[in-house]
Amino acid sequence: QVQLVESGGGVVQPGRSLRLSCAASGFSFTSYAMHWVRQAPGEGLDWVAVISRDESYVHYGDSVEGRFTISRDISKTTLYLEMNSLRADDTAVYYCVREGGAGCRFDNWGQGTLVTVSS
Amino acid sequence: QSVLTQPPSVSAAPGQRVTISCSGSNSNIGKFHVSWYQQLPGTAPKLLIYDNNERPSGIPDRFSGSKSGTSATLGITGLQTGDEADYYCGTWDDSLSAGVFGGGTKLTVL
Numbered sequence: 001q002v003q004l005v006e007s008g009g010g011v012v013q014p015g016r017s018l019r020l021s022c023a024a025s026g027f028s029f030t031s032y033a034m035h036w037v038r039q040a041p042g043e044g045l046d047w048v049a050v051i052s053r054d055e056s057y058v059h060y061g062d063s064v065e066g067r068f069t070i071s072r073d074i075s076k077t078t079l080y081l082e083m084n085s086l087r088a089d090d091t092a093v094y095y096c097v098r099e100g101g102a103g104c105r106f107d108n109w110g111q112g113t114l115v116t117v118s119s
Numbered sequence: 120q121s122v123l124t125q126p127p128s129v130s131a132a133p134g135q136r137v138t139i140s141c142s143g144s145n146s147n148i149g150k151f152h153v154s155w156y157q158q159l160p161g162t163a164p165k166l167l168i169y170d171n172n173e174r175p176s177g178i179p180d181r182f183s184g185s186k187s188g189t190s191a192t193l194g195i196t197g198l199q200t201g202d203e204a205d206y207y208c209g210t211w212d213d214s215l216s217a218g219v220f221g222g223g224t225k226l227t228v229l
Contacts, residue, residue: 035218044121045156045164045207047218059216095163103152104211104218107175109163 002026002108004096009113012086022079022096022110029077030054033099035106036070036081038092046092049081050099063089086117122147123208125221132229135198139224141191141208147219151210153191155184158205158223167206168193198228 008020036048049060049070069082093112100107124142131137155168166175168184183194208221
């Protein structure tokens with residue numbers, strides 16, 4: 001049974017940093033690309049970043065490029081999102097998502113972790 | 120402003136049929152498969168349709184998908200009150216090198 005469990009969310013001041021983690025289990029972690037998708041309160045889904053199976057390809061949404069870093073630790077089967085220079089508009093629930101097929105087939109989602117950027 | 124365009128809301132009576140449209144461009148829907156997601160209140164999104172018209176195991180055949188050119192459509196028949204949720208379409212965009220979603224459609228079962 002696929003499980004994705006996010007952690008690391010919380011309240012942080014503007015300009016500070018935060019690292020999110022996503023513990024993956026129940027599947028071969030090295031066989032899937034992984035993404036982060038966020039959702040601001042009352043808003044729609046916003047794609048954040050992707051990392052390929054072998055970490056050779058990473059890409060970010062325009063709003064987080066240069067501030068966020070996605071990475072994965074194969075030995076710990078964990079996905080990370082390092083978030084720097086946080087802004088109020090980064091406030092959202094952040095979901096760890098498995099890509100089950102081409103074209104962004106997001107077949108498994110974590111429960112999400114809330115990040116609130118506020119002074 | 121979302122890259123993919125969906126109607127903000129749709130509604131229908133129990134037992135009826137509803138469709139939700141998703142409009143894109145040649146760099147996204149025109150080139151890649153479309154997925155649909157259902158988000159019940161207070162929960163994470165769930166994959167409903169993938170590869171334009173395929174259903175994951177456990178998804179009833181009341182849910183269907185189609186794609187034509189740069190547009191896709193989600194269909195739901197035999198509406199139930201439990202279908203009240205937000206529905207999102209999504210795919211990859213070649214020009215942006217990014218995942219893209221529609222703005223979401225809120226389904227109300229009257």
